[in-house]
Amino acid sequence: MKIASRVYNIVIFAFLYVPVLVLVFFSFNSGAGRTKFEGFSLKWYEKMVNDQNLIHSLQITLEVAILAAIFATIIGTVAAVGIHSMNGKLQRAFLSVNNIPMVNPEIVTAISLMLLFVFIYRSTGLLQPGFFTLLLAHITFNIPYVVLQVMPKLRQMNKHMVEAALDLGCPPGKAFFKVIIPEIMPGVVTGAVMAFTMSLDDFIISYFNSGNNAQTLSVFIFGMTKKRVTPEINALSSLLFVTILLLLLLVNISQVRGMTRKNKRVAG
Numbered sequence: 001m002k003i004a005s006r007v008y009n010i011v012i013f014a015f016l017y018v019p020v021l022v023l024v025f026f027s028f029n030s031g032a033g034r035t036k037f038e039g040f041s042l043k044w045y046e047k048m049v050n051d052q053n054l055i056h057s058l059q060i061t062l063e064v065a066i067l068a069a070i071f072a073t074i075i076g077t078v079a080a081v082g083i084h085s086m087n088g089k090l091q092r093a094f095l096s097v098n099n100i101p102m103v104n105p106e107i108v109t110a111i112s113l114m115l116l117f118v119f120i121y122r123s124t125g126l127l128q129p130g131f132f133t134l135l136l137a138h139i140t141f142n143i144p145y146v147v148l149q150v151m152p153k154l155r156q157m158n159k160h161m162v163e164a165a166l167d168l169g170c171p172p173g174k175a176f177f178k179v180i181i182p183e184i185m186p187g188v189v190t191g192a193v194m195a196f197t198m199s200l201d202d203f204i205i206s207y208f209n210s211g212n213n214a215q216t217l218s219v220f221i222f223g224m225t226k227k228r229v230t231p232e233i234n235a236l237s238s239l240l241f242v243t244i245l246l247l248l249l250l251v252n253i254s255q256v257r258g259m260t261r262k263n264k265r266v267a268g
Contacts, residue, residue, distance in 0.1 A: 020241055023234050024241065026231065027044055027045070027237070027238045028040050028042065029044075032230070044231040044235040047230075047232050048232040053220070054220065054232060054236065057217045057219070057220035058217050058236065060214055060215065060217075061216045061218075064138055064206075065138070065196050065199040066196065067135055067139075068195060068199045069142070069193075069199060070192075072145075072146050072192075072195045073146050073195060075143050076142070076146025076150060077146065077184070077188050077191070079098075079143065080150035080154060080184075081150075081180065083095060083098070083151070084155070098147050098148070099144065101140075101141060101144050102144050102145065106141075107204055109140075109141055109205060110137070110207070113136075113137045113140065113209055114208040114209050117129060117133045130210075130213055130214045133211065134206060134209050134211070134216070137205050138205065141198070141202075141205055142199060146192070146194070147191075149187045149188075149190045149194060150191055151187075153183065153184035153188075154184055154187075157180070161183070162175055162179050165178070186255050189251055190251070196247075197244060203216075203218035207219050207222070
């Protein structure tokens with residue numbers, strides 16, 4: 001049984017990661033072929049750096065992902081704290097509403113936001129499709145994921161700590177930053193990382209809400225498929241994969257160290 005379980009896990013992980021490893025491998029191919037490795041070369045990385053349109057799309061993608069992660073984390077954390085303070089039935093109702101965008105087809109969310117932005121633009125002249133509408137759309141669909149990551153940490157937190165801080169004269173705002181935030185920080189960090197990666201990966205919402213002057217990398221690559229996708233995309237995808245992998249490793253290491261320090265404080 002153990003052997004079968006191990007073989008099953010190996011097959012699953014191979015299915016997930018072998019294509020990525022092949023992509024990374026062929027990003028160093030000196031030729032443009034996708035099946036024959038003609039020699040080691042960094043020319044596709046060099047061409048990637050010199051492709052201004054590709055770099056511009058990458059810059060927009062990173063700017064939107066970073067800003068969306070920051071704002072979605074702030075809004076989602078405050079929302080999670082507010083939902084956690086509600087009574088049982090009201091809390092379940094708000095959590096159900098929060099979960100709808102995550103189970104809702106992404107195309108529905110994308111078109112709904114697009115129609116909203118178009119209506120506002122035609123009515124008031126504001127929110128012309130572009131970078132700002134793209135950022136608002138990414139913040140909107142990332143907030144539920146942050147709430148989902150922060151809520152378990154709020155449930156694990158000892159509520160008497162906040163009550164004790166308030167009884168000792170700590171203002172509510174200071175208690176929020178000094179007591180609640182340190183206790184739920186692992187969930188906040190996880191929510192921020194998830195928001196960043198979700199924004200980085202998104203295509204459908206970006207496609208409908210980006211406009212012509214603020215195309216993300218996924219939209220740019222989709223446009224390339226109408227012609228011929230060059231191996232520059234292999235090089236860029238390899239760099240993004242390594243970046244996300246390092247980010248996740250750093251987050252996991254920081255969380256493990258935080259739990260170790262917390263256990264030491266409790267034991268001491």
